[in-house]
Amino acid sequence: MINIPNPQTIYDLPKLNTIMKIEPLPDFVKMGLLHNEHVTHGKYSVTELLDHPRCTALRKIHPDLKLDDPTKMAHAMNGTAVHAYWEKLLTQKCNPACIQCEVAVFFKINDIDISGSIDIIHRKSIDLLINETTIIDIKNWTSYKWMQKDMADVIDQLNSYYYGYYLGKSPYNHQVKLGLLVFIRDWHRGASHRKNYPPSSLMYLEFAPKPMEKIKENITKRVKLFEDYKNVNIDDYPDADDKATWSRLEAYRVYKVGGNNAIRGGVFRPEDYESNVECLAATEEKMNATQLANPKEEYYFKECNTERKRCAEYCPVADMCNTYQNSLKESYEAPQKEVPV
Numbered sequence: 433m434i435n436i437p438n439p440q441t442i443y444d445l446p447k448l449n450t451i452m453k454i455e456p457l458p459d460f461v462k463m464g465l466l467h468n469e470h471v472t473h474g475k476y477s478v479t480e481l482l483d484h485p486r487c488t489a490l491r492k493i494h495p496d497l498k499l500d501d502p503t504k505m506a507h508a509m510n511g512t513a514v515h516a517y518w519e520k521l522l523t524q525k526c527n528p529a530c531i532q533c534e535v536a537v538f539f540k541i542n543d544i545d546i547s548g549s550i551d552i553i554h555r556k557s558i559d560l561l562i563n564e565t566t567i568i569d570i571k572n573w574t575s576y577k578w579m580q581k582d583m584a585d586v587i588d589q590l591n592s593y594y595y596g597y598y599l600g601k602s603p604y605n606h607q608v609k610l611g612l613l614v615f616i617r618d619w620h621r622g623a624s625h626r627k628n629y630p631p632s633s634l635m636y637l638e639f640a641p642k643p644m645e646k647i648k649e650n651i652t653k654r655v656k657l658f659e660d661y662k663n664v665n666i667d668d669y670p671d672a673d674d675k676a677t678w679s680r681l682e683a684y685r686v687y688k689v690g691g692n693n694a695i696r697g698g699v700f701r702p703e704d705y706e707s708n709v710e711c712l713a714a715t716e717e718k719m720n721a722t723q724l725a726n727p728k729e730e731y732y733f734k735e736c737n738t739e740r741k742r743c744a745e746y747c748p749v750a751d752m753c754n755t756y757q758n759s760l761k762e763s764y765e766a767p768q769k770e771v772p773v
C-alpha cells in the first residue's frame with residue numbers, strides 16, 4: 433500500500449505567512465503513482481534482460497510490491513513524464529508516416545517470448561524510395577550517469593529493439609540507425625566546462641546496429657543466464673553488482689588526523705578524471721604534498737562511497753533482498769576504510 437503523509441503533520445513553510453496543513457494525497461495522485469505504464473507481455477522484457485538476474489527475479493516473485501513512499505515514486509516518474517511529453521508531442525505534431533511512438537516489439541528466442549517498446553521510430557521521408565529509419569530511445573539521466581560513459585546497456589537495448597522490429601521484415605535496401613535522445617535532468621551551465629560533463633542539457637547520439645546474428649547471440653546469452661537460475665532459490669542467486677545496485681565511489685577525501693572535514697582542496701571526484709586510477713593518483717599526490725609541507729601533522733585519505741542508491745531508494749523488494757540486507761549489516765559492522773600516511 434502507498435504510504436500517505438500524516439494529515440496531522442503541520443509544516444511551517446518559509447516565506448508563507450500561513451501555516452500549511454498537508455492533507456492525504458488525493459485519489460487521482462495515488463492512482464497516477466500506482467499506475468504501471470509498462471506492462472510486460474513476454475516472459476522477459478528487453479530491459480529486464482539487461483538487469484541483474486537477482487533484481488529481475490525478485491521483482492517477479494513479488495509483483496504486487498510497489499515503492500511505498502510517494503515522494504520516491506514521484507521522483508521516479510520524472511522519466512515517465514519526459515517520455516510521455518515527447519511521445520504525445522511527436523504523435524500530435526508529426527506526420528505518422530514519419531514518426532511512430534511507443535511501438536511494441538515481440539519476438540521469440542529459443543521459444544521464450546521477449547517483449548519491448550520502442551520510444552520513437554523516425555523515418556526520414558514519406559518517400560518510399562528513401563528508406564532511412566532511426567530507432568530512438570529516450571533517456572532521462574543525471575549528469576553523473578552520462579559521465580560514467582557506460583553505454584553498453586543502452587546499445588544492447590536498442591539493438592534488441594532493432595532485432596525485434598525487423599525480424600520477419602526484410603531490411604533489404606533499408607538503412608537503419610539507432611539513436612539515443614538523452615535529457616540531462618540536473619545539468620548546470622556552470623559545470624559544462626568540466627571534463628566529461630555533458631556540454632548541453634540535451635544530447636543526441638546515433639550509431640549503426642550490430643549484425644543481426646551478433647544481436648541474436650547476445651540476447652540468447654542473456655536469456656540463458658536468466659533461464660539457468662529458473663529453479664534456483666532466490667537466496668542462492670549471485671549478489672547484484674555495483675552497476676545493478678547503483679553503488680559508486682563518490683570521492684576520495686584527504687583528512688588531517690583528528691579533523692572532521694576534508695582539508696581544503698582535498699576532495700577528488702572520479703567524474704573529474706579520465707579514470708579512477710587518475711583520481712586516486714591525484715588524491716595521493718595532494719596527501720603527500722600536504723604531508724611534506726606540514727611534517728608535524730599526519731594526513732590520510734579515505735574512500736567515501738554512496739550507498740546502494742537503487743536498493744535504498746528505488747527498489748520495492750529491498751526488504752527481501754539478501755544482497756542489500758547483508759550489505760547494510762556489513763556497512764554497520766565494518767570499520768571506516770582509512771589509509772594512514
Ligand code: SF4
Binds near residue numbers: 751753754
Ligand atoms: S535491493 Fe538492490 S540488489 Fe536487491 S533486488 Fe533490489 S535493486 Fe536488486
